[in-house]
Amino acid sequence: MWDTSKDYRILVANHAREQYLNIIQTASFRGNWNKKLAIETAKNMNSDFQSLSYSYLEGDDLVNSPDVAAIIEKGEKIVECLGGDGWNKSFISNAPKEDKEKTIENVAKVRFFIDSVLGLKDRLALGPINDPIIGIDIKVGEIMSVTKHPNADSLMICNVNLGKRAITVVTNDLNVKEGNSVGVSLLPPQSFMETTSEGMFLGMDGNILKEVEGNLGEMPKGIPMDSLNETRNLVEAFLK
DSSP, X not given: OOOGGGOHHHHHHHHHHHHHHHXXXXXOOOSSOOHHHHHHHHHHHHHHHHHHHTOOXXXXXXXXXXXXXXXXXXXXXXXXXXXXTTHHHHHHHHSOGGGHHHHHXXXXXXXXXXXXXXXXXXXXXXXXXXXXXXXXXXXXXXXXXXXXXXXXXXXXEEEEEOSSOXXXXXXXXXXXOTTOEEEEEEOOOEEETTEEEOOEEOEETTEEOSBOBSOTTSOOBSOOGGGGHHHHHHHHHHHO
16 A cells, blocks of 8 residues: 555655745745735645545556645646746845845745645656655756855855756765766755755765766666665655
8 A cells, every 4th residue: 555644755745845834934035926825825735735645545546636636736826926937037136135145045945845846746656666765856967067166165066957947056076077967866955155056966975976877857867776875865854
C-alpha cells in the first residue's frame, strides 16, 4: 500500500507551502499583486494536503485524484495573485537597493513552493518511491558562467541553464568551469554570504560531477547513487 502520509513529494510541497506563508505575510514585495488572496489561497490548500496525505490511494487513482487537482489549481491561482507570468522579475526589479538580496532570496523560496505544487502530479506519477530525493527535482544543467563569490574566497557563483530557465548555484568546488554539464538538485533556496543559491550540484568527496549525461532540463542519466547522499540529507533537514 502507498503510504501517502509519509510520501516525500507531498511532505516537501506542504512544508514549502508553510514556508511560503511565513514569507508572503512578512515580506515587503512591491508591485501590483493581491496579497490577501495569495495568502488565503495557500491557507486553503491545507485541507487538500491533509486529505491527500491520508487518502491511501495508489497509482493513477492518486495521481488523478481531486486533491492533487485542487492543489495544482490553487497553485496556478497563486501565480495569478502574485502578478502572473513574470511576477518574480517584477518583485525583484521593484525592490529597493538595500532590500534587493533579501527580496531575491524570498522570491526564490516562493518559486520553490510554486514549482513543488505545480510539479506534484508529475512527481507522483513516478510511483511509490520511498526516498527523500523524490521530493525535489533533479535536472541536467549547463554552467553558463562562473564568478568568484565577492564575500567568500572558498565559494563560486554559477549561472546555470536548465533549458526553460536559468538559476544561480553557489558551490565550494573551485574547479567548476563554463560549459560543464552538471546534475542539479533544486533544493529549497539558501543564502550564502548574501548570495542566494537555488540548488546544489551533485557530487562526491567535495567535487561536483562535471560531465553528467542527459538532456538539458531533464533527469540526469547514470549518476552514482553516492552523489545523491547530500541531497537526501538536505531534504530531510528541510522537513525538520
